[in-house]
Amino acid sequence: MHTFRKKSLHLSVYSILCVSATHLHAASNTHTTETLPTLAVTAETNGNTNYAAKTAASGLKSETPLFKTAQSVSVVTSEQLEQKQASTLSDAIGDIAGVSAGNRSRRGTDDIIIRGQSASNQVFIDGLRQTNSSDVAVDLSGIDQVQVIKGPASVNFGQSLPGGIVNLVTKRPMANSFATADLTYGSYNFKEGQFDLNYSPNQTKEGAFRLTGRVADQKDEVDYVYFKNFYISPSYNFDLGDQAKLSVIASYQRREYMRLQGIPILGTLKNNPNGPIERSAYLGEPSFGPYKGNVYRFGYTYNYDFGNELSFEQNFAVRKAEVDGRFVSMTQWVGNSRYSTITRRAQAQNNDNLNYTIDNQLKKNLNFSHSQHQILAGVDGMHEKREQNNFDCKVANFNFYKPAYYTGVDCSKPASPVNTTVTTQYVGLYLRDQINIQDKLILSLAGRYDWVKSENDNFVTSIKTSQNHQAFTGSGSALYNINNWVAPYVSYSTSFFPNSGTDKNGSSFDPQKGKQLETGFKFQNDSQSLQGSIAWYTLALDNVLVSDPLATGFNITDGQQKTKGIEAELAANLSDQLRINASFSHMYEAKTSKDTSASKVGQRLENTPENTYSLSTRYYTQSDSLGWYIGGGVRGESSKPITGDTSVKVPRFSLFDTEAGYNALHWGAQLSIRNLFNKEYYAGTIANRNNDNRLVALGNPRQINFTLKFKY
Numbered sequence: 001m002h003t004f005r006k007k008s009l010h011l012s013v014y015s016i017l018c019v020s021a022t023h024l025h026a027a028s029n030t031h032t033t034e035t036l037p038t039l040a041v042t043a044e045t046n047g048n049t050n051y052a053a054k055t056a057a058s059g060l061k062s063e064t065p066l067f068k069t070a071q072s073v074s075v076v077t078s079e080q081l082e083q084k085q086a087s088t089l090s091d092a093i094g095d096i097a098g099v100s101a102g103n104r105s106r107r108g109t110d111d112i113i114i115r116g117q118s119a120s121n122q123v124f125i126d127g128l129r130q131t132n133s134s135d136v137a138v139d140l141s142g143i144d145q146v147q148v149i150k151g152p153a154s155v156n157f158g159q160s161l162p163g164g165i166v167n168l169v170t171k172r173p174m175a176n177s178f179a180t181a182d183l184t185y186g187s188y189n190f191k192e193g194q195f196d197l198n199y200s201p202n203q204t205k206e207g208a209f210r211l212t213g214r215v216a217d218q219k220d221e222v223d224y225v226y227f228k229n230f231y232i233s234p235s236y237n238f239d240l241g242d243q244a245k246l247s248v249i250a251s252y253q254r255r256e257y258m259r260l261q262g263i264p265i266l267g268t269l270k271n272n273p274n275g276p277i278e279r280s281a282y283l284g285e286p287s288f289g290p291y292k293g294n295v296y297r298f299g300y301t302y303n304y305d306f307g308n309e310l311s312f313e314q315n316f317a318v319r320k321a322e323v324d325g326r327f328v329s330m331t332q333w334v335g336n337s338r339y340s341t342i343t344r345r346a347q348a349q350n351n352d353n354l355n356y357t358i359d360n361q362l363k364k365n366l367n368f369s370h371s372q373h374q375i376l377a378g379v380d381g382m383h384e385k386r387e388q389n390n391f392d393c394k395v396a397n398f399n400f401y402k403p404a405y406y407t408g409v410d411c412s413k414p415a416s417p418v419n420t421t422v423t424t425q426y427v428g429l430y431l432r433d434q435i436n437i438q439d440k441l442i443l444s445l446a447g448r449y450d451w452v453k454s455e456n457d458n459f460v461t462s463i464k465t466s467q468n469h470q471a472f473t474g475s476g477s478a479l480y481n482i483n484n485w486v487a488p489y490v491s492y493s494t495s496f497f498p499n500s501g502t503d504k505n506g507s508s509f510d511p512q513k514g515k516q517l518e519t520g521f522k523f524q525n526d527s528q529s530l531q532g533s534i535a536w537y538t539l540a541l542d543n544v545l546v547s548d549p550l551a552t553g554f555n556i557t558d559g560q561q562k563t564k565g566i567e568a569e570l571a572a573n574l575s576d577q578l579r580i581n582a583s584f585s586h587m588y589e590a591k592t593s594k595d596t597s598a599s600k601v602g603q604r605l606e607n608t609p610e611n612t613y614s615l616s617t618r619y620y621t622q623s624d625s626l627g628w629y630i631g632g633g634v635r636g637e638s639s640k641p642i643t644g645d646t647s648v649k650v651p652r653f654s655l656f657d658t659e660a661g662y663n664a665l666h667w668g669a670q671l672s673i674r675n676l677f678n679k680e681y682y683a684g685t686i687a688n689r690n691n692d693n694r695l696v697a698l699g700n701p702r703q704i705n706f707t708l709k710f711k712y
Helices: 002-028 078-083 089-093
Strands: 073-076 099-101 112-114 123-125 143-150 164-170 178-186 190-199 209-219 226-239 244-257 291-307 310-333 341-368 371-395 409-437 441-458 463-480 486-497 512-524 530-547 555-573 578-594 611-620 627-637 640-642 645-650 653-663 667-674 682-686 695-698 703-711
Touching: 073 089, 078 143, 078 578, 089 099, 089 112, 089 143, 112 164, 341 409, 640 682, 645 682
Parallel strands: 123 164
Antiparallel strands: 073 143, 099 112, 143 164, 178 190, 178 703, 190 209, 209 226, 226 244, 244 291, 291 310, 310 341, 341 371, 371 409, 409 441, 441 463, 463 486, 486 512, 512 530, 530 555, 555 578, 578 611, 611 627, 627 653, 640 645, 653 667, 667 703, 682 695
């Protein structure tokens, strides 16, 4: 542990010295000669140049265009976020090919599956890991772009599951001054106000300041459920001269909500002798809640250009999350109630998380004969301390057909206490060489080595455990640019993710290892206003924890999961007035391929539909995006088998959205409707002790919003 701390300390000191040295170098090169001020002329774009993203720099750690990137990357731009009418991260990425989001309904966290693998704990902000555990859902009002990097990402980010990651790009100061404000009222008494202020005194990004914020309040179709949100984020770009750039950003987010736990499968997907259960049924206790979460974050990005195509970049962030919550969940049906009454579990939770992350990148471009090399060398690290303090309380049984609330929750004798502190630290070294041969053949080779240490202090049992892991991951790819319109590619990448706990001998487990082979095509037009891709992938995850057949209550790393699929995506301006976004995914295999329990082998992975699809369009009556516009779309997925239960499936669904609005120079108005026909559907299932006790997650009901927009 002392050795690891010394390494972390050396990393931090080295990072500070790099920043100091480069800043001093910039100061020594500053001339005292007066220069005339630069006049920057800017114009508001009509969206044609930024609707279809061309790069994903922070998610890929590269400025290479997506068209020349041999990997599946989906980017949701700010205009697409508006077109999708996205208010949550699930709304923003749920219609991306290979992504399943919100499969546990509106429970207050971001639930994400990418290519069959969980990615809920793999949400990054500006290329930096937020936390190793889900706590508070992201507020999109401070986000400019959402990047989904599919496939193993360990070579760039260290420990991760092989499905992929989600990287959020924050709103930073711009070169032109502006002010916008939106007021929205909608279904379920939805009230929202948000603003975005940018001040640039010199009409440049340097010296500019930006402030974004949002406040919202909404009820729900489920009784007693509500959501309240507050978010504010200031950012500032320092003017350090031509060679150095420093951008700082801070944010504060507060969420308060009643947790939605779903409703039983008996009475929804399966017949209940007492009849169907109402979707508005709340199985919790209104007096026992709510959840309250506070998230504080501060970060910076520092760049220095040494000249001669050598540059340095450092990203740093510190994040503190405090979550205090109470919820009631179902345990099982009461035996003599004929499936009308359930026993419940009431739990009080108090979780605090403090996370430091840093990433240092040195970039150098070299030319050899007919090839160009983009070399990236980096070192990153994280230190996270997570404190958990949970306990159970007594709560009365609940009858879905004769609901009675405010029966009281007894916490006088706390049961099943959990009081732990988990500390995780890692340092990773990575190196990548991207070789561009005559702007036709693009090769990429990358490798990374990680050192990870975790400690678990259990204050209930007074047991302290620690684990150390080391892992090498890598990737290699080749892409051939045929004519700047079509580019076939192939790539191979690996990942690792530590397994927690110990086996029957008290030994720590080997980490999970992922690998993926992907091949496909990238498409674009001459103006690059159309970006598309088709990909085929096969992915495997080894060393999955499964039950030890020789020792009850213990696990071994003898499991394996496999997914295979085909994906297609398109984002384009078909004309100056028409936008279109489309996706399709056919995940024809997503199964447990190896397990010590023969009955589990071949079962489909939880909440992974075989087919998903989406299509959304927006049409402007004028080419400058002013005046009237209309839009519409459809999104849906096929039925999903329920793991361990072949008697029923989560039904398929198709949802329709529509919008209409008017944009003037300084104001606008919009009417948007998600789930136009108020389709009653289910988002997924929530595992429980056995199939009859399983819960089903509700899909989102129809949401009608009217928004007034002010622009200056």
